[in-house]
Amino acid sequence: xxxxxxxxxxxxxxxxxxxxxxxxxxxxxxxxxxxxxxxxxxxxxxxxxxxxxxxxxxxxxxxxxxxxxxxxxxxxxxxxxxxxxxxxxxxxxxxxxxxxxxxxxxxxxxx
Amino acid sequence: xxxxxxxxxxxxxxxxxxxxxxxxxxxxxxxxxxxxxxxxxxxxxxxxxxxxxxxxxxxxxxxxxxxxxxxxxxxxxxxxxxxxxxxxxxxxxxxxxxxxxxxxxxxxxxxxxxxxxxxxxxxxxxxxxxxxxxxxxxxxxxxxxxxxxxxxxxxxxxxxxxxxxxxxxxxxxxxxxxxxxxxxxxxxxxxxxxxxxxxxxxxxxxxxxxxxxxxxxxxxxxxxxxxxxxxxxxxxxxxxxxxxxxxxxxxxxxxxxxxxxxxxxxxxxxxxxxxxxxxxxxxxxxxxxxxxxxxxxxxxxxxxxxxxxxxxxxxxxxxxxxxxxxxxxxxxxxxxxxxxxxxxxxxxxxxxxxxxxxxxxxxxxxxxxxxxxxxxxxxxxxxxxxxxxxxxxxxxxxxxxxxxxxxxx
Numbered sequence: 001x002x003x004x005x006x007x008x009x010x011x012x013x014x015x016x017x018x019x020x021x022x023x024x025x026x027x028x029x030x031x032x033x034x035x036x037x038x039x040x041x042x043x044x045x046x047x048x049x050x051x052x053x054x055x056x057x058x059x060x061x062x063x064x065x066x067x068x069x070x071x072x073x074x075x076x077x078x079x080x081x082x083x084x085x086x087x088x089x090x091x092x093x094x095x096x097x098x099x100x101x102x103x104x105x106x107x108x109x110x111x
Numbered sequence: 112x113x114x115x116x117x118x119x120x121x122x123x124x125x126x127x128x129x130x131x132x133x134x135x136x137x138x139x140x141x142x143x144x145x146x147x148x149x150x151x152x153x154x155x156x157x158x159x160x161x162x163x164x165x166x167x168x169x170x171x172x173x174x175x176x177x178x179x180x181x182x183x184x185x186x187x188x189x190x191x192x193x194x195x196x197x198x199x200x201x202x203x204x205x206x207x208x209x210x211x212x213x214x215x216x217x218x219x220x221x222x223x224x225x226x227x228x229x230x231x232x233x234x235x236x237x238x239x240x241x242x243x244x245x246x247x248x249x250x251x252x253x254x255x256x257x258x259x260x261x262x263x264x265x266x267x268x269x270x271x272x273x274x275x276x277x278x279x280x281x282x283x284x285x286x287x288x289x290x291x292x293x294x295x296x297x298x299x300x301x302x303x304x305x306x307x308x309x310x311x312x313x314x315x316x317x318x319x320x321x322x323x324x325x326x327x328x329x330x331x332x333x334x335x336x337x338x339x340x341x342x343x344x345x346x347x348x349x350x351x352x353x354x355x356x357x358x359x360x361x362x363x364x365x366x367x368x369x370x371x372x373x374x375x376x377x378x379x380x381x382x383x384x385x386x387x388x389x390x391x392x393x394x395x396x397x398x399x400x401x402x403x404x405x406x407x408x409x410x411x412x413x414x415x416x417x418x419x420x421x422x423x424x425x426x427x428x429x430x431x432x433x434x435x436x437x438x439x440x441x442x443x444x445x446x447x448x449x450x451x452x453x454x455x456x457x458x459x460x461x462x463x464x465x466x467x468x469x470x471x472x473x474x475x476x477x478x479x480x481x482x483x484x485x486x487x488x489x490x491x492x493x494x495x496x497x498x499x500x501x502x503x504x505x506x507x508x509x510x511x512x513x514x515x516x517x518x519x520x
Contacts, residue, residue: 001284003284080284081284081286082284082285082286083234083236083283083284083285083286084285084286084288084290084294086284087236088294103283105282105283105284107282108282
């Protein structure tokens with residue numbers, strides 16, 4: 001199954017003093033296993049532009065859609081057997097402790 | 112035997128076989144087809160067929176196997192009729208179903224299915240309330256209307272909630288499996304917490320009493336299926352001990368009776384004996400094992416005065432180290448007060464209240480009042496009982512606290 005993994009920041013990081021996992025190692029491991037198909041860090045949220053069309057009119061605004069402190073700072077596209085495997089991949093990502101990670105399955109229109 | 116009574120007997124046999132076989136049939140069909148709705152519908156159809164046929168034809172020798180065969184054939188028919196878009200699923204499921212046709216599934220595989228189902232229903236990626244509801248619906252076969260009533264919501268809301276949970280299981284790829292290795296150690300406490308929540312939902316004053324019995328049945332199954340997990344047995348013991356008091360917990364007017372005033376002859380002593388046996392085989396340091404040991408001290412004391420408070424205090428000392436919480440610290444202070452004198456209790460209570468988390472908790476004031484009374488300061492104790500009475504939201508609790516205030520005035 002394909003999962004989109006949104007890497008987000010929020011104001012409540014983990015306080016465990018143990019060192020965080022290494023991001024390069026995380027990328028290398030999951031790339032090698034074929035679980036991470038692609039992924040990238042995004043430019044800061046102030047580089048975001050939001051586009052909407054309402055009644056045929058284009059509305060372009062500055063900044064991200066979200067109005068909270070939680071912002072998407074990166075993404076990874078995963079291929080995993082099931083949600084438990086995706087959770088395991090997310091758990092070992094350093095940002096699981098610095099922020100939070102949302103795993104969203106691709107909708108399956110075959111079923 | 113008249114036709115009418117044999118029809119009633121057949122209906123009774125069908126209902127009994129259903130209670131036992133239904134969850135196993137659903138579990139097996141989910142494993143084979145991966146489709147929760149199809150599995151439940153097919154099992155329901157099989158039950159309906161049994162209720163129609165058995166009163167006339169007689170109850171078959173192995174009702175569970177009969178139901179399984181009919182349910183499997185219904186599932187197979189439904190899949191065969193399914194649309195072309197679903198061809199892939201259909202092919203896989205038809206293969207699996209026809210391969211298993213005829214013979215009932217081997218016992219271990221069946222047992223394994225139910226365990227898988229428990230872990231799937233209790234997956235942490237589902238909302239807690241959905242986990243409890245799904246467990247009741249799928250594993251205990253409790254009607255949606257009853258679950259809705261227990262959760263104080265409408266049947267249509269509960270149906271939507273259950274559907275959403277089942278959809279998430281399918282869409283998000285929640286595995287139909289018991290996790291292995293370290294993942295099992297991580298996942299099991301969540302499963303036990305759901306079962307305990309189910310139990311307390313049945314045991315609480317305004318809960319659905321049947322849920323407590325269902326929770327015990329399910330925990331018994333889990334403990335039997337996972338003998339290497341002592342906390343499952345410990346939770347079963349804890350539930351049995353609490354449930355053993357159900358007949359003595361209310362007076363003739365329906366008011367709750369506190370532990371020290373209960374008629375101990377009305378406790379279920381067979382359940383207590385079973386729990387004590389279970390606990391004897393469980394190492395003592397898990398949170399449920401510790402709580403069950405505390406409950407054992409209460410359940411096996413011949414009178415409130417003969418309660419083994421020193422052991423209870425020791426269990427709370429361990430529990431507070433494992434799961435520090437203000438309420439556990441409060442209970443620990445009370446236990447120490449009974450074991451080692453009111454002054455020792457008051458000292459620990461002051462520490463428990465230092466964080467401020469117990470400020471709005473009437474039971475903390477009541478405990479302080481009780482310890483103060485036993486410490487000899489009756490005037491201050493009466494004030495504290497009155498203050499606790501003013502804070503509580505329960506009318507029967509308020510009356511009991513005002514009685515204690517009057518005793519000390």
